[in-house]
Amino acid sequence: MLALVKKPHIELxxxxxxxxxxxxxxxxxxxxxxxxxxxxxxxIPIEETDFWKEMQSNRVGNLLAAARLKAGLTQKKxxxxxxxxxxxxxxxxxxxxxxxxxxxxxLGSALKIExxxxxxxxx
Numbered sequence: 001m002l003a004l005v006k007k008p009h010i011e012l013x014x015x016x017x018x019x020x021x022x023x024x025x026x027x028x029x030x031x032x033x034x035x036x037x038x039x040x041x042x043x044i045p046i047e048e049t050d051f052w053k054e055m056q057s058n059r060v061g062n063l064l065a066a067a068r069l070k071a072g073l074t075q076k077k078x079x080x081x082x083x084x085x086x087x088x089x090x091x092x093x094x095x096x097x098x099x100x101x102x103x104x105x106x107l108g109s110a111l112k113i114e115x116x117x118x119x120x121x122x123x
C-alpha cells in the first residue's frame with residue numbers, strides 16, 4: 001500500500017500484516033490519502049527507471065549541486081571560496097570533469113560537509 005500524509009508531507013510504503021490498523025491509527029492525527037492499495041503490474045523498481053539511471057550516472061555532480069544550493073551559494077561564490085573558475089564548478093556538477101580527492105576535500109570544507117559524501121568510485 002502506498003499512503004500519503006499531506007501535512008506534514010510523508011509518503012509511506014507499507015507491506016505486511018495489520019496495515020488497516022496502522023492506517024486507521026495514523027488517520028486519527030493526520031489527513032491520509034491512499035495512493036494505491038495493491039501492487040500494480042505497471043510498477044517497476046526505481047533502479048530500472050531512466051530518472052534513476054541518469055541520477056546515478058552523475059551522482060557526484062548531483063550531490064555537489066545539491067550541497068551548494070543547500071549552502072545558499074552560487075557556482076561563482078563557491079568557485080571564489082575554493083579558488084577556481086566558476087566554469088569548473090559547472091563542469092563538476094554536470095559530470096564533465098572528474099572530481100579529484102583533493103578538490104573533493106576543498107569543496108567539502110567550503111560546503112561544510114564531509115568530503116566523503118562527494119566520493120565517486122573513480123576517486
